Amino acid sequence: MELCELTAHEAAATLRARELSSVELTHAYLERIEAVDPLLHAYLTVMRDEALAMARAADARLAAGEAGPLTGIPIALKDVLVTEGVETTAGSRMLKGYIPPYSATVVERLRDAGAVFLGKTNMDEFAMGSSNEYSAFGPVLNPWDTARVPGGSSGGSAAAVAADAATIALGSDTGGSIRQPAALCGVVGLKPTYGRVSRFGLIAFASSLDQIGPLAKDVTDAAILLGAIAGHDPRDSTTVDLPVPDYTASLVPDVKGLRLAVPREYFVPGMQPGMEEMVRSAIGALERMGASVGEVSLPSTPHALATYYIIAPAEASANLARFDGIKYGFSAAAPTMWEAYGKTRAQGFGPEVKRRIMIGTYALSATYYDAYYVKAQKIRTLVKRDFDAVFARYDAVLAPTSPSVAFELGQKTTDPVQMYLSDVCTLPVNIAGLPGISVPCGLLDGLPVGLQIITPAFGEELLVRIAYAYEQSGHYERQRPVLGNKVVSGS
């Protein structure tokens, strides 16, 4: 087996058995990145020297018998996570060349766990986008078909894992930015409950929705990485002080007696033909394993998209105000301060970021605050109540992750609303603060499809258990993409 094809848990076992060193594994990945990344553009920064130094340190820990499950494992970090001393751009021209003075809490936790950082992955600018086409540094391409998008905004992380250019990766999910690219690239992506993972050092897009989570080759790896990053952080007051369970203990293929809900609103009009059948077939596999499945309604779902596109831009408009060209990052020269502000932001931000800043500024303005922001917060409550009502009778909700498979580059960039609709199945989960996972459940026209599982808040153990059970069901055996530009004509 190719070294780069190993999952994290397989690689960890091999490392601990001393059959392989982390330096060897890291070298293999650096070579793999060199070979495939010119095709994919998944990485913005490859941390070659740091990676090898970290691998050597990991090998010392392994030799001393002090290794944990991630010691020596090569990991990719979405470029929205700040890394001390390593350029962090969030996919924006605004932060080109910016070297942060500190590291995100999750980055520190992974460093402490002995992980090896391969590099920083490409993303939609400031995590705003569903296709990665809004990266200021050029799009990531889908390893299954380089004429297609990988999804977004964590498209770089998803593509890197799918193309074996990272064992495992971190992404961030504000409206589906982990789960949707995971689905489109055929990997596992998990968005934890809001408050489960520290956001300190995550360059904020929408603070009440953002959450960091793993992208992985299988559910086991996602569970391991989640366990490493979860938990209370005194530097993030929105993290919850609950003990972090051993998520790997939930890796049991048993769903007997579980009540699974399928919300009819998630099978949206305009969904790609064949998608519904594929997802329902995957749900059928869980039913055959002993779960019961019921059709339910989450009636506020159609309003979730509009709500999201008020709340997220509103928060973003404030979060991005600090980029004024004075303290760090891109700075345009101009004769006066106000002109410099204007030029810096006009030239530093891309079109989608500007669009959202304007929407958010408008929604928060005194005249429209009640009509938009206040109303959106009320609908947010309704969306939560919908889920609460379903969870009173069911253990989990199952749905498609994305209404379509990976679409072609340029297909939706001219129509922002079409792009926003890509997240219609994922963003209610962020609005309600719930955990969700996308697991690969088949290929449609030769392109990956994701099954989304949603559980109550802090129900990640159940989430992992159902996802693992599905993975083990044999309904779909994960496939690897053959890199290159394919002309797709049915599978």
Next chain:
Amino acid sequence: MEFEPVIGLEVHAQLLTRSKMFCGCSAAYADAPPNTHVCPVCMGAPGVMPVINEEAVRDTVKVALALHCEIPPFSKFDRKNYPYPDLVKGYQISQYDMPMSRHGYLDVAMDGAPFRVGIVRVHLEEDTAKLLHRLPATRGPRAGGAYSLMDINRSGVPLIEIVSAPDIHSPEQARAYAQTLRSVLQYLGVNEGDMEKGSLRCDANISLRPRGTTGLGVKTEVKNMNSFRALQAALAYEIRRQAEVLRSGGTLVQETRGWDEARGETLPQRSKEFAHDYRYFPEPDLPPLEFSPAYVEEVRASLPELADARRARLVAQYGLPEVDAATITASRALADFYEAAVAAAPQGAARDVANRLLSDVGGLLNAQGIEIDQSKLTPGNLAAVVRLLQDGTLNSKTARAVLEETFTTGKDPAAIVKEKGLTRIADPAQLEPVVRTVVASNPKPVADYRTGKTAALEALLGKVMGQTRGQADPDVARELLQKALAE
């Protein structure tokens, strides 16, 4: 037409917490070099998050309780958005519609005309960075244009905003209110109270209305007043200015005006096109604040004795006149000084200590424009002077001289007495020759006295005091003079 001013004050006070409002940096930046009390959080680096300083929250509750405010069980922080380089995040974390406290009042005991000012709210926020504007340099890399420097040390220092109701009706009342408020903050130990250094800042909203009416006129907001005196002067100017506009049939515009100390006038600061929409919304990075009744009561129980209570106690405990007690307790520092001096002075000298403190020391403080804790006078030295007075070593006049000396040098009063030979002369044998000389060389007042103008005695006594450089015991000297004149 007669106008009545309607004034409300917004006072910003930096809290004396150890760390800043939302990060671990030291808040004591006053004498630190620029940009040394900073970290990614208070510099607004990408990705940082705020963490609430519990000490600052507690201090705010203290202030609110001292101002008789209600503490609602829930409050929250909001983002106040506006672009300016002194605001490193592009928004200030402040409180908008759910402040930590509301509906209080402050009683102001202004010289015989006490009044009450409503407190609309006390809320907690973060201070901004400081901009230092520089004129164009003639040479060097910045030659040519004006530029500004940023000092981020102040960014994120906890700041409370105390908003008064428009219950103030004169510049004198405004000043008295602000001074009383400062006293409360100082009693609580939460603020330094230095307007010049900016640890205490005061903005005023002022409008005029025809006396006897209850409506509100067009208001202006006056800023940039760096002392209590400036506050009073700026408001007096603004009243004149507004009245002139109204009397001449003009209309006032709602605007922000800055007090120009040098010119002695207020000038418009921002034009209307910059009228701000701060786009407040709840700060998503912070949980709401929740206060249990038990917490509020615990903070209330921890409040120190405030000025009102202390004044009453000084009257009861030391027998001070009400007005003296009020003057002493107006400043916590002065009251602390007084009580320390009383403790060091002889039994029963409390009133003498008060007299010396208010007359002699008060005069010295006023003359130099400083506070008691900025002088070199110690409570022990004031007590020593009182002791020297009581045991007859000093008289009233020499006591003042000794006080003045120890006030500026900090020297021990006994040493000053010895050094200057100021010991009182009460020995008749020593004074007798002086008295005789004075009687012999001042025939006019002697003749006056002898023809019944007894007031002339005081002139002669003055001569005796003068010749002894104030050391003569006036009672002994008077007795000797009378005896000599009767001869």
